[in-house]
Amino acid sequence: MRFFNTEGPNRPELHYTIPPLTRWDLDAVLELIEQQKYFLLHAPRQTGKTSCLLALMDRLNQEGRYRAVYANLEIAQTAREDLARGMRAICGALSGAARLAFGDARLLDWANAALAEYGPDGMLNGLLARWAEASDRPLVLLLDEVDALVGDTLLSLLRQLRAGYTQRPAHFPSTIVLCGVRDLRDYRIVAASEASPITGGSAFNVKAKSLRLGDFARDEVIALLQEHTRETGQAFTDDALAQVWTLTQGQPWLVNALAYRACFDLPAGRDRTQPISVDLIDEAKEQMILERVTHLDQLAHKLEEPRVRHIIEPMLAGRALGDVPTQDIDYLTDLGLLRQDGTGGVIVANPIYREVLPRTLALTPQASLPRIAPSWLTPDGHLDPKALLEAFLAFWRQHGEPLLRSAPYHEIAPHLVLMAFLHRVVNGAGTIEREYAIGMGRMDLCLRYGHQTLGLELKVWRDGEPDPLSEGLTQLDAYLAGLGLDTGWLVIFDRRTGQPRINQRTTANDTTSPAGRTISVVRA
Known part of the structure; x- marks a missing residue:
């Protein structure tokens, strides 16, 4: 076979x-x-x-x-x-x-x-x-x-x-x-x-x-997956076919690795009488990222190179690239980290790489985290967003300052520490999705834990810039609308010089967004 x-x-x-x-x-x-x-x-x-x-x-x-x-x-x-x-x-x-x-x-x-x-x-x-x-x-x-x-x-x-x-x-x-x-x-x-x-x-x-040599086109991805169906009789659902394309954007190794894990590794996928579902594809993706399979680990290793950092760091921060040599952009494109977005700009090549890059950078802060009791869970194991907010505020006030020094990319150190904390929260029982891009001015996070979904927007207040609160609330409205949520967090990291220490300046309060959503604004 x-x-x-x-x-x-x-x-x-x-x-x-x-x-x-x-x-x-x-x-x-x-x-x-x-x-x-x-x-x-x-x-x-x-x-x-x-x-x-x-x-x-x-x-x-x-x-x-x-x-x-x-x-x-x-x-x-x-x-x-x-x-x-x-x-x-x-x-x-x-x-x-x-x-x-x-x-x-x-x-x-x-x-x-x-x-x-x-x-x-x-x-x-x-x-x-x-x-x-x-x-x-x-x-x-x-x-x-x-x-x-x-x-x-x-x-x-x-x-x-x-x-x-x-x-x-x-x-x-x-x-x-x-x-x-x-x-x-x-x-x-x-x-x-x-x-x-x-x-x-x-x-x-x-x-x-x-x-x-380019990646697979969409029809080539489907043709490859259907080779398995012709050989074994096991079909992929339409949603699963679409998800393989969405997650990989046709990167050949990712297509094969996702499909192999879903069809040959996962117990549910080995039952040839049952179709390969979108849930199996998502489970395969999460396992690959958590295990840091060789291909993804080699890719992440490139983050240590200065010319890679000069592009990926501002991209994660949502800032413009500035004066970056064209050959550095070409280099990252040749490596497969970036691709053209159709408008002349560049974006991370696919959603799996987009997930791997910040998750890899958060590994050191995550390993540096102290032991944290899961006070954010209800007695029946569900996520309590209010308790999670209180737990994060306590964690940030006590540990934020030293943990910022453990982050490999200084410009997005607060983002990486927050993500490290959230990874400790989900602890394999949930997922965190990230959206970021050059010039976006923010990073968006979606935490899924059981039936609970939490949308967060991360912004940075830098020297010479206005308070990002108003802009952030408008942007968060659009993000939450896409998730179908009525509440969320806006986290503003104050990186201006001369500010009080983190344990003194970290606060949280509720406000109403322009679209009428209840937003917890965290100033950290």
């Missing part, structure tokens, strides 16, 4: 599969190969790049006009500035790939001869020249994980490929495709971070195009 794939390239005999080559503009790719171009393919991790390259290799070899070889160069990453070691690793990967694809065992000897004759700076060039000259068909090389390389190894690879370009196709590969997460424009940054900047112009200025 096949299943949804979350590890490595797709194998159609094992995995539900969207035909990889349908995800490209295949005609454009084949035209580039016909024109003997060198080009790039890039996309975020676990979006199907390797599956596409392997499918392209198979197609080209079956057609018989080219000799296409796929090789993963990540093995050379640890070489860094050790050029000889890096080139040996790259040539070794190519030798192994040729032996696997065509049974050609000559490349290793050719590589050693090239190293002896030209040294590490010409070893790859010499190997590729010999290989192309001995091939009965033009060579097409599909080189994966190229942007994993750093320092002199990366620099020499690019320069040797450029040096041989004019000898193609008789004396050098006809086409070379470089594949990775980043576009070529960012290779320069990677090398510079290792104190080996690429200078004197581009080291790969023969690049014809840079192609980006």
